[in-house]
Amino acid sequence: MQIPAELQQALHDASHALSQTSSSWLIGGSCGLLLQDVHLDKPPRDIDIYADSASVSELHHALAGRAVDQPVLSVTDQYRSVLSHYKLSRYTLELVGGFEVQAEGSHYKVEINRRLVSAGVHAKLNSIRIPLMPLSHELLFNVLRNREDRYTAIAAAMRADLQAHLPLLEDLLTDNAFQSEHIQIISQLLHTESIVRFAVSGRDSGHAGRERQ
Numbered sequence: 001m002q003i004p005a006e007l008q009q010a011l012h013d014a015s016h017a018l019s020q021t022s023s024s025w026l027i028g029g030s031c032g033l034l035l036q037d038v039h040l041d042k043p044p045r046d047i048d049i050y051a052d053s054a055s056v057s058e059l060h061h062a063l064a065g066r067a068v069d070q071p072v073l074s075v076t077d078q079y080r081s082v083l084s085h086y087k088l089s090r091y092t093l094e095l096v097g098g099f100e101v102q103a104e105g106s107h108y109k110v111e112i113n114r115r116l117v118s119a120g121v122h123a124k125l126n127s128i129r130i131p132l133m134p135l136s137h138e139l140l141f142n143v144l145r146n147r148e149d150r151y152t153a154i155a156a157a158m159r160a161d162l163q164a165h166l167p168l169l170e171d172l173l174t175d176n177a178f179q180s181e182h183i184q185i186i187s188q189l190l191h192t193e194s195i196v197r198f199a200v201s202g203r204d205s206g207h208a209g210r211e212r213q
Helices: 005-018 029-034 053-062 112-119 135-144 148-159 162-175 180-190
Strands: 026-028 046-051 072-075 079-088 091-103 106-109 122-125 128-131
Touching: 005 026, 005 046, 005 053, 005 079, 005 091, 005 122, 005 128, 026 029, 026 112, 026 128, 029 046, 029 135, 029 148, 046 053, 046 112, 053 079, 053 091, 091 135, 106 135, 112 162, 135 148, 135 162, 135 180, 148 162, 148 180, 162 180
Parallel strands: 046 091
Antiparallel strands: 026 046, 072 079, 079 091, 091 106, 122 128
């Protein structure tokens, strides 16, 4: 799928503004998938940018001229994050800080600086180098939110070079708590049994993953 010219410009503008900061940030969601050649049924309608909670203030300041609202803590049964929104042309940019998701006893905390930035996933868009959320993250997130259309396409892209993705995936599974049901889905999607050892028992969705050695 080609990236629409207007979306390219919006990504360029966002990346240019945020690159002036000292904070780490990564583009995820449908834009991040498209930039990693994952099949999408529809072109992206918005831009999702992820950061750690401590980075939100600086990143918001960099985008303040385009702000629709102020960063605010958002907590639902499934998600927890600090959210704010910005307008770039006809696209809405959502800044997501300190994102956590839980579902059916599994718990996943997104850690940009500690884990995901070091994966070094980037895309080149014209003259701009754009940092992206790794596909290992996208797979876990979409399995937890039961987006079969997304996680099937993501897994297909990962299987093309699975050994490149497994180290980070295993780190994320070690850090977090994933129930056996979710681990089985991931294992089947990737056609590998090597990750079944990461399943946690019971329904404790705390940070059990951090306690495994």
